Amino acid sequence: MAALVRIGALTPWAYRSSAWLSLGLLGVQIGLYTVVWRAIYGSEPTVVAGVDVNTAVGYAVLGLTMASILHTWPGASIESRVRDGLIGIDLTRPLGLLGQNLAVQTGFVIAALPGAGVGVVVGLLVGGLQPPADIEAGIAFAVSLVLAFAVAQLITLLMSLSSFWTLEVGGLGMTFSVVRMFLSGAVVPLWFMPGWLQGVAAVLPFQASTYTPLAIYFGRPPGGLAVALLIQLGWIAVLSALCALVWSRARHRVVVQGG
Amino acid sequence: MLRQYRVLLRLGIASATQYRLDFVLTAFGAVCYEAVSLAFVGVVVSAFGTIGGWTFTEIAFIYGIRTMGHALHSAVTGQLWATDHVIRDGEFDRYLLRPVDPLVQLLTRRFQVTAVGDIAFGVAVVIITALTAPIDWSPWKIGYLVAAVLGSAFAESAVMLGIAGLSFRLLSVNPLLSAADMMFVTFGPYPLSVLPRAVAWILTLVIPLAFTAYFPAAILLGRTDDLYVPIWLAVASPLVGLLLWLGSIRFFHHQIRHYASPGH
Numbered sequence: 001m002a003a004l005v006r007i008g009a010l011t012p013w014a015y016r017s018s019a020w021l022s023l024g025l026l027g028v029q030i031g032l033y034t035v036v037w038r039a040i041y042g043s044e045p046t047v048v049a050g051v052d053v054n055t056a057v058g059y060a061v062l063g064l065t066m067a068s069i070l071h072t073w074p075g076a077s078i079e080s081r082v083r084d085g086l087i088g089i090d091l092t093r094p095l096g097l098l099g100q101n102l103a104v105q106t107g108f109v110i111a112a113l114p115g116a117g118v119g120v121v122v123g124l125l126v127g128g129l130q131p132p133a134d135i136e137a138g139i140a141f142a143v144s145l146v147l148a149f150a151v152a153q154l155i156t157l158l159m160s161l162s163s164f165w166t167l168e169v170g171g172l173g174m175t176f177s178v179v180r181m182f183l184s185g186a187v188v189p190l191w192f193m194p195g196w197l198q199g200v201a202a203v204l205p206f207q208a209s210t211y212t213p214l215a216i217y218f219g220r221p222p223g224g225l226a227v228a229l230l231i232q233l234g235w236i237a238v239l240s241a242l243c244a245l246v247w248s249r250a251r252h253r254v255v256v257q258g259g
Numbered sequence: 260m261l262r263q264y265r266v267l268l269r270l271g272i273a274s275a276t277q278y279r280l281d282f283v284l285t286a287f288g289a290v291c292y293e294a295v296s297l298a299f300v301g302v303v304v305s306a307f308g309t310i311g312g313w314t315f316t317e318i319a320f321i322y323g324i325r326t327m328g329h330a331l332h333s334a335v336t337g338q339l340w341a342t343d344h345v346i347r348d349g350e351f352d353r354y355l356l357r358p359v360d361p362l363v364q365l366l367t368r369r370f371q372v373t374a375v376g377d378i379a380f381g382v383a384v385v386i387i388t389a390l391t392a393p394i395d396w397s398p399w400k401i402g403y404l405v406a407a408v409l410g411s412a413f414a415e416s417a418v419m420l421g422i423a424g425l426s427f428r429l430l431s432v433n434p435l436l437s438a439a440d441m442m443f444v445t446f447g448p449y450p451l452s453v454l455p456r457a458v459a460w461i462l463t464l465v466i467p468l469a470f471t472a473y474f475p476a477a478i479l480l481g482r483t484d485d486l487y488v489p490i491w492l493a494v495a496s497p498l499v500g501l502l503l504w505l506g507s508i509r510f511f512h513h514q515i516r517h518y519a520s521p522g523h
Contacts, residue, residue, distance in 0.1 A: 021434030028438055032445045039453045040303055040310055048306050174288025178295050188299055192306040 001103045008107015019111070026068045026115050027122045033060040034126040049191045055218055058123075058130025059189050063214050065119030066145075067186035069112040070152040070209065072105050074159035074173055098243055101160060105153045133219025140225055144213035147232035152209035154239035155180070161243065164250035185211030191220065205235045263359050264367055271370030286376025293329065293380060293444070297322050300448050311453030316391045317480055322448035323388030324404070325472035328411025329443070330381030334374035336416045338366045339423040343433050346426050349521045362511055394479055403497075407475030410497025414471045415443060417503035424511040427518050442466055449473070452485040459487060467503060470496040 013019050034057050041053035123129040132138035159176050181187055184206035190198055201207045202222070212228050215221055221228040300322065304315040345351050345365060354361040389396070389404060418439055426432045442462070451459040451473045463469040474493035477485055486493050 017431055018434070021437075025434065025437055025441065029441060029445075032441070035454060035458055036445065036449070039449070039455070040307060042311065172284045172288070174285060175291050178288065178291040182295050182298060187295065188302050193302050194305050197302070 001099065004100055004103035005107040005110070008104035009110040010107070012108060012111040022068075023114055023118050026064065027118050030061050030064050030119065030122045030128070031126060033057075033064065034128050050220070051189070051191060051218075054128075054130060056189065057126070057128040059214060059218060061119055061123040061126070061128040062130075062217065063186050063189070063210065065115055065123075066148075066214065067181065067184065067210055068115040068119075069109055070149055071177075071180060071184070071186070072108045072112075072153065072156045074156045074162075074176065098157065098247055101157055102153055105156055109149065109153070130218070132217045137217055137219050140221070140229075141213050141217040144216050144229060144232065147229065147236065148209050148213045151205055151232060151235050151239065154236065154243060155205055155209055157243050158239060158246065161246045161250055180206050180209075183207065184209055185214060189214070190222070191215070205239060208232045208235045260360055260363055264363055267364070267367035268370065271367060282372055282375075285372045286379075288376075289333075289373035290376045290380040293326055293377065296444050296448055297326075297384075311450060313450045313453070313482075314393075316388070316393065317476075317482075318448055318450060319384075319388040320392035320394075320480065321450060321472045321476040323385040324407050324411055324476055325443070325447040327381035327385040327408045328471055329415055329447075330374070330377035331408065331412035332415045332419070333377050334371055335412070336366055336420060337371035337374065338368055339419055340433065340436060341365070341368065342423040342426040343431055346518065347430060347521060351518060352520050355518075361515060362508065392480065394481075400479060403475070404479065406497040407472075407479075410475070410500030411471040413497075413500035413504035414467045417500070417507040418443075418466055420504075420507040420511050424507070424514040427514045439466065443468060443471070447472060450477075450485065452477075452487065456487065463488065467499065470499045 037056045037060055038053060041048075041056065045052065120129070132141055159173070162172060183201045183204055185201070190201050190207060190211050193201065201211070207222070208231055212222060212232055216225065216228060223231070297319065300310075300318055301315065304310060304318065309315075310318060342365065345354075345368070350368075351361065351365075354364040357364065385404075385408065394400065419436060422432050422435050422439060425435070443466075446454075446462055446468055451462055451469050454462070459469070469488075474486070474488070474496045477483065478490075478493055478496075483490055483493075492499075
């Protein structure tokens with residue numbers, strides 16, 4: 001399993017210039033959103049949804065950075081193995097496939113960690129780095145971040161499993177990627193969203209993969225700290241069960257097709 | 260050149276629609292990508308009321324022009340994203356051997372799968388936002404809106420073709436294309452008068468984003484006080500777009516002489 005993590009960590013960097021430029025794009029994106037948020041707030045010190053411009057900018061810096069590291073692409077491993085027929089070998093190890101993919105995805109997350117450096121540097125340059133609301137918030141943030149990592153990877157894994165049906169993650173992957181970006185709170189903090197949209201986000205796992213730790217960091221855990229963390233744990237359980245269920249169905253499907 | 264384009268385009272459509280499900284999903288995905296920037300504006304306006312005095316329907320109108328323009332650009336010149344690949348893999352050699360303009364061949368190499376979704380979405384958005392915007396429509400204004408959309412497509416195309424043209428020398432320009440695309444998508448819907456003036460100027464002179472939607476929208480909405488350029492220049496946005504586009508095509512053709520085949 002450690003070997004798979006290593007593979008996942010090294011693969012994105014095999015295409016070195018592409019990896020560096022992704023980091024560059026992250027920096028550009030952070031800069032753009034900082035400008036946009038400051039323009040939105042205008043020149044007078046205002047507070048909207050209980051939040052001032054510094055928090056909004058700080059959230060953008062931290063949120064975009066986190067998303068770039070945690071939001072792994074679902075097409076990365078299962079899809080190509082289904083297409084190339086290598087999936088037959090994976091089938092001989094029942095739960096192994098899920099574990100294998102989580103390992104590779106973890107590697108991808110590790111590969112993306114330099115994004116944190118970009119976030120810090122650009123954040124400093126634009127004056128957008130914000131400390132956590134208080135020490136407890138900082139510690140709770142760290143805990144929530146680990147849970148968010150798990151939720152994020154399980155979501156990606158579930159999406160990857162769809163390639164057993166669609167053969168290509170492609171089009172579905174684009175939609176997924178956009179919906180995830182938006183409803184996870186990476187683009188807009190969920191506290192700005194109208195009530196009904198927050199309701200939609202609350203019943204989906206994306207929030208638990210990005211927004212929850214961010215909100216905790218800025219002192220506004222959704223539903224209170226205990227509830228927020230419990231919800232994350234809940235999603236880990238639900239998503240794990242769903243992945244196991246979908247995987248057992250997928251295996252059946254491949255066998256039936258005589259593959 | 261136009262007839263060659265039509266023939267090749269028809270072939271591309273036929274091959275792409277064979278993968279029907281992925282076709283639909285990709286079209287939907289592309290629409291979602293564009294829609295997110297409007298959703299972002301929508302959420303912000305619902306929380307903040309206005310952005311710099313611009314209401315949601317007015318900002319949506321800017322967005323509508325830019326989205327339709329982007330859809331046209333993507334449908335016609337979207338394949339320029341493959342320029343890196345085409346040059347690195349030597350596919351460009353084949354273009355040079357055929358009696359068809361290489362740029363036309365590049366742009367028609369595959370059917371732009373996202374075009375259908377983009378255009379359907381763009382038409383819907385521009386019509387809806389035009390109807391809800393506080394504008395008294397007249398035939399002249401409708402004509403200007405059409406010109407503005409075309410100018411928007413030309414301007415965005417010009418930037419992207421210009422960057423793609425650099426591929427002959429730089430060999431890897433997709434990240435630059437992504438950065439430019441990100442600027443267009445992120446700042447596209449905004450009334451640029453709201454941003455710090457330095458940023459607004461960058462988005463006018465360095466990347467002609469202002470010409471793609473903000474200027475014509477401000478003209479049609481009668482918000483000429485929000486312009487930071489002379490009115491005649493804002494009105495001439497479609498023409499600026501066209502001129503830039505013609506220039507970028509010439510630039511691209513000029514850059515071809517820097518092509519060094521990888522020899523595959």
